[in-house]
Structures are given as C-alpha cells and as structure tokens.
Amino acid sequence: MTDVAGAPGADGAGTAPEPAAERRRSETLHFARRNPKLLIGAGIVLALLITGLIGPLFIDHDPNEYVGPQSQPPNGEYWLGTTSFGQDVWAQFVHGLRSTFLIGVFGGGVAFVVGTAVGFLAGYKGGWVDEVLNMITNVVLVLPALVVLIVAVAYLDARGVLVQGVFIGLTSWPWAARAVRAQTLSLATRDFVDLARLSGRRTWRIITAEVAPNMSSYLVMTFILLFGGSILIAAGLDFIGLGPTNGVSLGLMLENAVAWSALQLGLWWWFIPPGLGITVIVGSLYILNVGLDEVFNPKLREL
C-alpha cells in the first residue's frame, strides 16, 4: 500500500523521474478509458461529427437541389427519403450536421471565451472590477437578444455561418459569466488560492491552474449548454429567414418541414432526422460531461 510509486527518490538514482505533467496525463487517460459514460457520449458525438465532416464528400449534388421523385420514404437510393420538392434528405442531413456543429462550436466558443473571461476576472478580482463587469453583464443579459440578432443579421449583406455564430456568441455569454463568477467567488476565498499567492504565482496562473481546474466539469457543462443554446438560437433565426443565405442546417430543415406541413402529410423522414440529430448531439454531450466529471474529480472515482 505504501510503495510510494511517485515519491521523489523512488525512481532510483539511475532513471530520470517522469515529468509530473506526463504522469498526471497518463493517470487521467487511465480513468478516462474505463468510464463508460465518457466513452458512450464521446463516441456518439464523434460519430455524428465524422458523419458531418466526411458525409458531404460523397454527395455530388447541392443539398437543396431537386434531385429525385417527390415525397419518397427512405429507400436504397435516397437513404432518408426525399422532401415534397424532391430534395435528398440525407444530403441535407449531413450538410446540416456540418453547419450545426460549426455554429455550435463557433457561437458556443465565442460565448464561452467571453463569458468565462468576464466571470473569472469579476469573481477573482472583486471590488470595482467586479462592479463594472457585473454591470456590463447585466446590461447584456436584459437585452432582448433575439430582437438584437434579428436587427443585426438583417443589416448584414453576407450572412455566413460564421457571422451568425459570432452574433449568437456575443449575445449569449452573460449567464455563463454569472455562473462562472459565482463559482469563482466561492473558490477564491479558499485557502489554497492564498497559498498559491504565497508561492509567488501570478493572477492569471492562479485562475487557470488553481481555480479553473476545480470547476473543469462545470466549464465543460457551460460550453455544452452554450453549444446547444447556439444551435437552438440558430434554428430560430433560420426559421424567420435570417439563417445562412444559401446553406443547410438542421434547424433550417426542421423549419422547412414544419412550413411545408411534413407532420400533417406524414413525411416523418423529413423532420425526425434533424430533430433527432439535435437531441442526440446535445444529449450525448451531457452524458460526456457526467463522465468527464468522474474522470477529473478524484473524489468521484472508485479507489
């Protein structure tokens, strides 16, 4: 029990001791490989991501092109059937997956970076920094985000997925900032933060190396929620015709299906794949998050 594998000196004089960072990484990997939640969640997300990345390479026509017979149920040629215009649903689905991931990563990423930066700084620094950042956060929080997005997006000529992502990111960070700030406030009063200051560490290193790792699963969850939120906001924008000007997204597919009464006409293959796609992506990210929590937090591991 006390064979002190990692103790200084236990490696013997001959061999150079393994760097601490590498040891920690291999330990994390050890627990990650044995966590079914993490493996299942990551597996599904990766599978969908790969589908979105390489699926479009095998489709030689535009996803919005009218290629086949109308309103066909899934068959050998059109795997997910066709819409009432004769568009290939499978082609739309893989293209939609791609832009959905893109908007999620981009919108969620921008919101995550802004939100965590503001939250960490406000929570750790306190005082007037906190007051100012909190005021800005609250102002952005009470802005009617969708209205601002509609106005902003309507004024832009070129509407790509990236522009849409940036706008979504810049309006959806406040709650993340508040959540991170609240966590930081409670962590910053712990003695190990003071001890790190006594050990001559800079503020940004204390935030990134002491405070942030303690809420890593919380941060991942924040990103996942922002990711899912961006996808849903994007779908909302698509619905009112402010989506990417000539693209496909899962949201756009859903809204088209609703607009052309797929539900009433029984064209289930038109709305089930995009709806299921969004649900499965966000759902597996949640499962992934629970798994990550167990990997990162030694207290949740079975020892």
Add this chain to the structure above:
Amino acid sequence: MSETLLELEHVHKVYRTGAFGGGRKRAVRDVSLTVRAGEVVSLIGESGSGKSTLGKMVLGLSRPTEGRILVEGTDIATIRGFAARKEYYRRVQGVFQDPFSCFNPIFKADRVFEMVRGSYFPEVSDADWRDRVLSALGTVRLDPGNVLNKYPHQLSGGQLQRMLIARALLLDIRLLVADEIISMLDASTRIDVLNLLADLKERGLGILFVTHDLSLGNYVSDTSVILHKGAIAEMGPTTRVFDNPLHPYSRHLLSCVPQLHRTWAEVDAELAADPPEDVTLPTVADGDASAPLLEAEDGHFVGIDQS
C-alpha cells in the same frame, strides 16, 4: 537587542457589512506590536477577536484600513508589482488555520512543494530538490512514504498541516505567520511541532503565533498579546502576562482554563476570596477608534476595557 523584523503601527481593519456596504465592522482596532528576530509572539484571542485578520494583513493578503505594517523596515503597502511581492514571500511565509482548504482537492498534496520549486528554485536539479523535500518532511517528522503522491482527501489534517509547515521551511524565511497551526494536530504530534517552532526560533526566525489556546501561547512564546474585540487587551512578556494578568478580560480568560485538580467552583471561590488588585485601564471617548495602551510595569501593557 536583536533586530526588529515585523512592526505594526496603529493598524486598523474595517470591513463593510450589510447589503449595500453601509455597515462597518472594525475587526482590528489600533494594534501596534513588534516581532524581533528569534522571538515568538503569540496572538491570543477568542474567535472573532481579529487575530487571523492580523495574520492575513502581515502576509499581504488583505490591506490594513489604517496604519502601517513594516517588515524589516519596509512598509509592505509600498511593495508593488509582481516581482517585488514574490521576493517578499521568499522571506515571509504563513501556515493557515484549515489544512483541508489549503490544498487544491483535485491535485496531489505534494503539489504545494512543486509550486515553491517552480516559483523560487527552477534551477535546482531533481535530485537536489528531492533531498530538500525529504529533509523538510523529516524536520516535521512525516514519513515521506505516507504523504507523497497522495491526494489531500487521503491524508489526515495533522499530516496536511505538517506538510504546510514543511513547505514554508523549503524557503529561507525570516518571518513565519503561524495561524492556529496546532489546532488540527493530536496531542502526540503537538509537542513535535511546538519543539520545531522552538528550533526555528533558535535559527533566528521571527514567529507570529496565532492561537486561541492559552496554554500553547504560554508554552511557546516570549511575548504574549491578548486580543479582545480587535484591540489589544494586554501585551507583555509571557511570564508576566500569565503570572500577573492585569486586564479584566485576561483574568477572565485565564480563569476559564480547565485545571486538572480543581473544579470550577473552587477556582471561582478562590478568585472571589482573593480578588486581584485593580489597575487603572486607559479609557477613550465614545466614537474614538483608537485603543491606547498603558504601561503598567516594565514592558507590560494593558489596553482599554471593551466589555
């Protein structure tokens, strides 16, 4: 007389309280004291008497509202910038009250040593550093095999507390702020740590020993400072303060120490039969935040009565 390491001059700390910061709470009131090299000064007081706040201010973790804190002649409020502060912590270190909260729960406990190395000794070789860590652990009588490569929740409070002391020993410090470092230890290791403090004192360190335990203060310190509601109630050489307490609060505090051979009733009866002589305590006007001290006998001061 040896050099003065730490000097507090009329230090106040006022906290804002209440929802809109309207309330004021004076946690530390007009405290002046000195710690010399090779001297242990005990700050004794009940919870909320401001002793830990004083420790934090000396460590630069919180700023005094009024007054100056001088360490080796420099006002620590003038230490600005990251590099200067880092140098300050090379000379002044602290050990905190709650060992469980001093360790980042998601990292292994020996990371506290690695942080000291990363900041102050990046040039020391692995083998050399290993020797230093092992010798520091030996000084606090920890078995390296039991504590290294473990997570904080796998170790006991006493082990963690001693690791923190070992961590402070890795640096060549001049002043140690020890905030309730004994309270988490069991009786058998207590004496080890107390003897360790005595060794450090021999090496010329100044130690500010914060405690609520009168007997520990008595055992280890040269000078005792009894704090009451943020102000100094009594200050002087330990033997004088304990043998001849002059302030009513110190008397009350000393009478509260349980004694093995006597019951409370006997102690009270004895006190009533032989009431100690009264001294005139300094007084302040209402609304005056100062807390003057009166020198009752040589080097033995009494403060205002706030009861």
